[in-house]
Each structure stands twice: as structure tokens, then as C-alpha cells.
Amino acid sequence: xxxxxxxxxxxxxxxxxxxxxxxxxxxxxxxxxxxxxxxxxxxxxxxxxxxxxxxxxxxxxxxxxxxxxxxxxxxxxxxxxxxxxxxxxxxxxxxxxxxxxxxxxxxxxxxxxxxxxxxxxxxxxxxxxxxxxxxxxxxxxxxxxxxxxxxxxxxxxxxxxxxxxxxxxxxxxxxxxxxxxxxxxxxxxxxxxxxxxxxxxxxxxxxxxxxxxxxxxxxxxxxxxxxxxxxxxxxxxxxxxxxxxx
Amino acid sequence: xxxxxxxxxxxxxxxxxxxxxxxxxxxxxxxxxxxxxxxxxxxxxxxxxxxxxxxxxxxxxxxxxxxxxxxxxxxxxxxxxxxxxxxxxxxxxxxxxxxxxxxxxxxxxxxxxxxxxxxxxxxxxxxxxxxxxxxxxxxxxxxxxxxxxxxxxxxxxxxxxxxxxxxxxxxxxxxxxxxxxxxxxxxxxxxxxxxxxxxxxxxxxxxxxxxxxxxxxxxxxxxxxxxxxxxxxxxxxxxxxxxxxxxxxxxxxxxxxxxxxxxxxxxxxxxxxxxxxxxxxxxxxxxxxxxxxxxxxxxxxxxxxxxxxxxxxxxxxxxxxxxxxxxxxxxxxxxxxxxxxxxxxxxxxxxxxxxxxxxxx
Amino acid sequence: xxxxxxxxxxxxxxxxxxxxxxxxxxxxxxxxxxxxxxxxxxxxxxxxxxxxxxxxxxxxxxxxxxxxxxx
Numbered sequence: 001x002x003x004x005x006x007x008x009x010x011x012x013x014x015x016x017x018x019x020x021x022x023x024x025x026x027x028x029x030x031x032x033x034x035x036x037x038x039x040x041x042x043x044x045x046x047x048x049x050x051x052x053x054x055x056x057x058x059x060x061x062x063x064x065x066x067x068x069x070x071x072x073x074x075x076x077x078x079x080x081x082x083x084x085x086x087x088x089x090x091x092x093x094x095x096x097x098x099x100x101x102x103x104x105x106x107x108x109x110x111x112x113x114x115x116x117x118x119x120x121x122x123x124x125x126x127x128x129x130x131x132x133x134x135x136x137x138x139x140x141x142x143x144x145x146x147x148x149x150x151x152x153x154x155x156x157x158x159x160x161x162x163x164x165x166x167x168x169x170x171x172x173x174x175x176x177x178x179x180x181x182x183x184x185x186x187x188x189x190x191x192x193x194x195x196x197x198x199x200x201x202x203x204x205x206x207x208x209x210x211x212x213x214x215x216x217x218x219x220x221x222x223x224x225x226x227x228x229x230x231x232x233x234x235x236x237x238x239x240x241x242x243x244x245x246x
Numbered sequence: 247x248x249x250x251x252x253x254x255x256x257x258x259x260x261x262x263x264x265x266x267x268x269x270x271x272x273x274x275x276x277x278x279x280x281x282x283x284x285x286x287x288x289x290x291x292x293x294x295x296x297x298x299x300x301x302x303x304x305x306x307x308x309x310x311x312x313x314x315x316x317x318x319x320x321x322x323x324x325x326x327x328x329x330x331x332x333x334x335x336x337x338x339x340x341x342x343x344x345x346x347x348x349x350x351x352x353x354x355x356x357x358x359x360x361x362x363x364x365x366x367x368x369x370x371x372x373x374x375x376x377x378x379x380x381x382x383x384x385x386x387x388x389x390x391x392x393x394x395x396x397x398x399x400x401x402x403x404x405x406x407x408x409x410x411x412x413x414x415x416x417x418x419x420x421x422x423x424x425x426x427x428x429x430x431x432x433x434x435x436x437x438x439x440x441x442x443x444x445x446x447x448x449x450x451x452x453x454x455x456x457x458x459x460x461x462x463x464x465x466x467x468x469x470x471x472x473x474x475x476x477x478x479x480x481x482x483x484x485x486x487x488x489x490x491x492x493x494x495x496x497x498x499x500x501x502x503x504x505x506x507x508x509x510x511x512x513x514x515x516x517x518x519x520x521x522x523x524x525x526x527x528x529x530x531x532x533x534x535x536x537x538x539x540x541x542x543x544x545x546x547x548x549x550x551x552x553x554x555x556x557x558x559x560x561x562x563x564x565x566x567x568x569x570x571x572x573x574x575x576x577x578x579x580x581x582x583x584x585x586x587x588x589x590x591x592x593x594x595x596x597x598x599x600x601x602x603x604x605x606x607x
Numbered sequence: 608x609x610x611x612x613x614x615x616x617x618x619x620x621x622x623x624x625x626x627x628x629x630x631x632x633x634x635x636x637x638x639x640x641x642x643x644x645x646x647x648x649x650x651x652x653x654x655x656x657x658x659x660x661x662x663x664x665x666x667x668x669x670x671x672x673x674x675x676x677x678x
Binding site for chain 1: 611612619621622623624625628629646659660661662664665666667668669670672673674675676677678
Binding site for chain 1: 268269295299300301303304305307308312314315317319333334337451452454458459460461462465
């Protein structure tokens with residue numbers, strides 16, 4: 001019997017994950033572990049983990065070295081860590097609040113400096129860990145615990161398109177946005193992650209992969225409904241694909 | 247030992263490089279701009295990394311990130327900049343990261359002004375971040391002392407796995423004095439230290455061992471209490487071994503002047519003139535502000551000491567709270583303090599002692 | 608067509624249902640049982656139909672599924 005799929009050896013060995021059922025952070029973390037293993041990088045890589053649901057994978061679910069970053073500051077830590085340890089693969093793993101709200105400056109400036117690390121950015125349109133508050137990526141009209149009348153009715157502004165923003169900078173080498181709504185997209189997202197890591201090994205500079213993700217608990221939807229919501233509402237606002245690939 | 251005539255900011259920056267510092271991140275803010283300016287060209291010369299962060303928030307997080315991998319890291323700023331770093335200073339204490347910080351105090355609160363002051367005493371020694379963590383705080387009074395302490399601080403930081411905070415100000419940052427510069431740490435020594443950290447507790451890719459997670463805190467309940475108990479033991483050890491104070495002419499002193507950092511230079515001038523005039527004055531100069539040298543004040547002979555003048559550049563006064571704790575009402579204390587860039591005047595200190603002595607006589 | 612085999616680790620399944628949405632042969636289904644975490648875990652109800660395509664494992668957020676295929 002040929003193995004079609006077996007979980008990566010570095011995943012779920014030391015600790016389980018505590019993601020909610022259907023959480024796509026969980027798929028993203030799995031993809032990161034799969035790519036690291038397939039590229040034989042698990043032993044020589046460091047995750048700089050943001051604060052939030054994504055941090056869930058950084059306490060041993062993926063058995064690797066992890067440096068937690070104060071909320072929003074992962075790209076600053078990663079900039080310094082990578083420059084001081086250029087032979088190690090360094091990537092940040094952040095949610096939308098971490099990367100695009102409190103960490104907006106750190107993210108944009110690391111991108112603009114062209115720092116040679118990779119960013120895994122999970123966009124689930126709200127703050128998951130803290131119970132579903134408004135995030136920079138919350139959709140127009142979307143109700144969250146801090147936009148009860150729906151985004152836009154109380155001066156909350158518009159959804160923030162991070163890839164498009166970073167695409168304005170000259171330095172970044174790779175900008176892509178994927179999702180995990182079906183096997184085809186999961187495989188494409190995995191390929192984007194691989195490229196983001198390979199770019200780093202080739203010294204090409206800043207790479208970011210945004211992953212449009214479901215948050216069943218705080219969207220108050222079943223996983224199936226989440227996939228429909230992504231296809232119908234999220235993807236029109238967050239078009240998929242590679243914005244830049246040097 | 248090379249002798250150089252240097253500006254404070256540059257002297258301590260050079261001392262850090264010689265001590266093995268190979269990463270600096272900082273942000274422009276007067277009166278410490280010469281630190282990043284100096285290191286911008288100096289660090290690359292020794293194969294180090296310099297980044298001007300987009301803010302002090304970003305910069306402290308860069309320094310913190312670099313320390314995860316065992317690189318000797320430094321940040322420099324001034325008062326308001328230090329406030330922007332608070333959260334991550336707390337993380338560095340909790341995660342036990344050996345980073346070194348310079349604070350060249352300026353007028354405060356708020357944007358204050360760009361003149362020198364000692365208005366950050368509480369922030370530096372009591373509450374630089376949430377959570378009540380402690381770290382070593384030294385306040386040098388001369389550029390030679392600053393160079394020596396900075397050179398040592400990278401070793402102390404690593405031996406305690408604790409941040410070390412050098413509290414200076416606009417004067418010590420901007421004045422020039424001749425300093426003897428210590429030897430440059432050899433490259434293999436620096437590399438060994440980094441490798442040892444990566445092996446023992448730092449990050450480096452797990453290289454076959456079990457993966458490590460470093461965080462400033464612990465979410466799993468009891469272990470956070472255990473962490474804080476461990477940190478408390480460390481603080482007690484610091485108090486035992488790292489307390490530093492200068493006692494100048496205090497054995498037979500009747501009038502004690504106490505001040506720290508640049509303030510003590512004014513105080514010493516006053517003490518010398520009083521002594522020349524037959525008035526038995528002495529100086530108690532804390533060098534470590536955490537741990538505060540309470541024993542130095544216990545060592546005074548209160549059968550002789552008739553009064554204390556506490557001098558600092560802070561209105562309202564802050565240093566005085568520790569002085570009162572130390573003196574324990576064994577002698578009357580007068581306060582002489584200036585603020586907002588107005589620097590102390592040794593004649594005023596002298597006058598205050600003479601008034602106390604006059605009343606006494 | 609090679610014959611496939613899917614194994615679901617009941618202890619890891621959180622019954623999110625992603626695998627059910629993508630299995631082309633309707634092999635998997637919610638079992639009548641509950642694991643220790645209270646999730647109605649998925650299991651291969653029609654194992655003989657499995658063609659070993661692996662789409663279920665591609666979607667599984669919780670690495671609960673292993674897939675094999677005869678050469």
C-alpha cells in the first residue's frame with residue numbers, strides 16, 4: 001500500500017492543538033508543518049509567532065523552535081532575528097489583528113526594508129482568540145462584537161487589503177493570497193507557502209502569504225457555512241492569486 | 247587601554263561594541279542621537295547589525311528578537327522613547343532576555359524638553375513595565391564609569407539572564423571627557439557566548455532536540471507563579487551581589503549629601519568646598535538604583551550625622567522616596583531639586599548644608 | 608482503479624465535516640459514536656468505495672485522517 005497522506009512527523013507529537021472545529025488556522029498550521037518537513041527545514045527554522053489563535057500552534061503542536069512576539073511585533077522580532085541568524089529559516093505566523101492592526105507599522109516597514117523572512121498571515125476577518133471583535137479585515141456591514149451595527153455604521157472604515165498595500169512597496173519579493181475552502185485551494189496555498197520559504201533560502205527578500213480563513217466559532221456559522229461565506233463574501237473583497245513573484 | 251576624548255553617547259556606544267554587542271536598533275530622539283549615529287557606521291565595521299526602527303516600539307522588539315538567538319543586543323533612547331518600549335521590557339524580564347538599554351533622560355513628563363533631567367527615576371527603578379518585574383539599573387556619574395559599567399553590563403546581563411538598564415541623561419550624553427576604552431572582546435569569544443546561549447536556552451532551529459518556545463509569560467496557570475518565584479530568587483541574588491554605591495568622606499561626616507548620576511558631580515563639588523571650609527560634609531552616591539544601596543545609608547554613623555541633603559533633577563522629587571527609606575528618620579532630610587532642564591547648582595547644595603549647619607550651630 | 612484505504616483517528620476528529628464535503632465517493636460519514644471530547648467523529652462508513660484520492664486528508668484541519676492506496 002502506497003501512502004497518500006500521513007500527518008507530518010513534527011505535528012501533534014508533543015502537544016495537540018486547541019483550535020475550534022473547522023478552524024482554518026488549523027489547516028494553515030498543518031500546511032506550514034508539511035512544507036517545513038518536505039523541505040527538510042524543521043530542524044533549522046524558527047517561527048516568530050504573533051499573539052492570537054494562530055499562537056495556538058506555537059506551544060509544541062508543531063515541534064519546532066518558536067519565539068513568541070508581543071502582540072503585533074512579530075515582523076520586528078523577525079527582522080532582527082533573521083539578520084543576526086541568516087542561516088536559519090525565519091517566518092512569522094500572525095492573524096489579521098496582529099499583523100494589520102497593532103502590528104501594521106512593523107509589518108509594512110519590514111516589507112519596505114525587504115527583510116529576508118517569510119510571513120504567514122491568516123485573515124479571518126476578526127479577532128478570534130478574544131471572542132470576535134472588529135479587525136482591519138472585517139467586511140463591510142459585517143457584525144462583530146465591537147461593530148454590533150455592522151462595519152461601516154460607526155466610522156469603522158473599510159476592509160484592509162494587505163497584499164495590495166504591500167504590493168505598492170518596491171522591496172517585497174513575493175506576495176500571494178490563498179484560501180483553504182477546497183482541496184484545490186489548499187494545495188495552491190501550500191505551494192505559495194513553499195515559494196515563500198524557498199524565496200528566503202534563495203535570499204530574495206520579503207515574502208508574504210495571506211490565507212483567507214474560516215472562524216466558525218466567532219462567525220457563528222458551521223464550517224460548511226463558513227466556506228460558502230468565504231466564497232460569496234470574502235473572496236470578492238480579497239481576490240486570490242500571486243500579486244508578485246520575483 | 248586606549249585613551250580617547252569622547253562624547254558620552256559615543257563613548258558608551260563604543261563600549262558596547264567592545265563588549266561584544268553585535269545588534270542595535272534605535273530611533274532618533276534628542277539627547278541620544280549620537281548613539282544610533284555612531285553605531286550606524288561602527289557596527290557594520292565589526293560585522294554587527296544596525297537597524298533604525300520605525301519607532302521605539304519596533305526597535306525594542308528588534309532588540310528583543312535578536313536576543314532570542316543569543317546575539318548581544320542594545321537599544322538606546324530617551325525618556326518618552328523608553329515609555330514606548332515598556333511592554334517589551336516587561337517581556338524581556340519575564341522571558342529572561344539579556345538585553346542592554348540606555349536611557350538618556352530628558353525633561354518630562356510628556357514631551358517635556360530636550361534638556362537633561364532625572365525625571366525617569368520611578369519609571370527606571372520601579373515600574374518600567376506592567377507586571378512588577380525588576381531589572382538591574384545603573385546610573386554612572388562620569389563617562390569613564392559609564393564605559394566601564396556598559397562594558398560589564400553585557401556579561402552581567404547574560405549571567406543573570408536579565409535586561410540591564412543604564413540610566414544617564416542629557417548632560418552625560420552630551421558632555422565630553424577623556425575615557426580609557428576597554429579591549430575589544432575577541433570574535434571567537436563573542437561567537438562562543440552566542441553558541442552557548444543557543445545550546446542552553448536560546449533559539450536556533452531545534453537541530454534534533456525538542457523544539458523550544460520562548461515567551462514573556464506562561465499561560466498554563468501554576469507555572470506562571472513558579473516563573474515569578476524563580477524571578478524573585480534572581481532579584482534577591484541581584485540585591486546581594488550587584489548593589490553598588492560610592493561613599494565619599496562619610497566616615498566622620500556630619501552633613502551627608504546624597505545624589506546619583508550626574509547629580510552627584512554637583513554634590514561632590516559642594517562637599518569638597520564645604521570640607522575646605524572645615525565643614526564635615528560627605529557624599530553617598532548610589533551607582534546601582536536597582537538594587538538600591540540601603541546598606542550604604544545604614545553604614546553611616548548617625549551619632550555624628552546631623553543632617554542629609556538629597557539632590558535630584560526632578561520636580562516632584564522621586565529619588566527622595568528611597569533616600570527616606572534608607573535614612574529611616576535617623577537624621578533630618580532636606581530636598582534640593584530642579585527640573586525641566588534646569589540643572590542642579592553645587593552652590594545651592596552648599597548653601598543648603600550651611601543653612602542646616604547654621605541652624606545647628 | 609487502485610483500491611484506497613482511509614483511516615480516521617476518532618480521538619483527533621472534531622466533526623468539522625470538511626472531509627465529508629469533498630469525498631467524491633461518499634465513503635466517510637458521521638459515526639453514531641462520540642469521542643472523549645464529545646465530538647461525533649467521522650469514520651469510513653463505505654470503506655470499499657474509497658479510491659485513495661486523499662481529498663479528505665487534504666482538508667482535514669486536525670490531521671485525523673490517513674490515506675493509503677494499492678499500487
